[in-house]
Amino acid sequence: MAARFLWASRAASHLRISVAQRGFASVVLKDLKYADSHEWVKIDGNKATFGITDHAQDHLGDVVYVELPDLGRSVSQGESFGAVESVKATSDINSPVSGKVVEVNEVLTESPGLVNTSPYEEGWIIKVELSDAGEVEKLMDSDKYSKFCEEEDAKH
């Protein structure tokens, strides 16, 4: 837990973080976009990389398995494309944007825990070729997402 806090503090000192009312804040990166199902997306021209957020991995527990889609498969905004397993629970991962899968992070098959320890970097899940760049408008920016996480956590 201490090591993770150090990592988060280092990341947070370069970026804006959300400060939740209680305890440890989840890390939210400024230059990414976010879906309300807690996936992040990084746009690079017509390619997008996605994964799940720090908030998501914290609420999941230790990830022991990642189900990756096949290359070339189509994904649609808001639809499931894979799953992670943690604490005997499989949770679907939804695609934040539509497109075609051009790369998957095979490393996750051997090291699923990267989703927990490095959700925005080594724990990336897939890369797609965007089919509709306009869809990104429907996603949240870092400020909106931080607020969204706070509101969700307040319900518990």
Next chain:
Amino acid sequence: MRTPRTLEVWKLGTVNYLKSLKLQDKLVSERKANRIPDTLLSLQHPPTYTLGKRRTDHNLLIPEAELKSIGAELHYTQRGGDITFHGPHQAILYPILSLRSIGFGARSYVEALERSMIEFSSLYGVKARAGNKCETGVWVGDRKIGAIGVRISSGITCHGLAFNIDPDMKYFEHIVPCGIADKEVTSLRRETDAQLPSEEVIHEQLVTCLAKVFSYDDVVVKEDPSAILNTLEDDD
């Protein structure tokens, strides 16, 4: 002021596994569309082995072909967790809940399922505990009394928990239960000398414990299983 939360409970008796999967699929869609409130299925299965998404069938110790001869079925599912056995005298609860409405994530949900079974065990003086890391479930000492395997899609849960009241333990000999080789499986019958009430009462108590742990304000019990089971016939 928080809106009062209702849990609708269906008491289904013994249900074939595939039928229960079809029913859950239907209820998950309904819950996702907000056409039904949080729903709980309370049931048992005939002898059935099930596998999770990781398909760990190396933990089935007899050939699949032999399962029929011992009166059991095998099913592959999308839930988390390893291989397990379901059968008569094992109480099963399948909560179909919207985790977002109650502000739970996967980890806190599973911990609440564990707490429900621990509360229930304490009614009979059985001191159960949650599993250690990688051993999700409910244990009495080193013996597993309750198993968990869950699926969450778009924030709606299905599958759930299985608590051993007094199942035929011989069925567990044909698997490495939950993939954990060196631990025993146990049951409420084995862990207490207390007089056990009827299974119907036991199921009700387990449901009450879950409703309490999840802080439901209202529990509405639906006694007529044909109301939802029969609607599945039309889809066959």
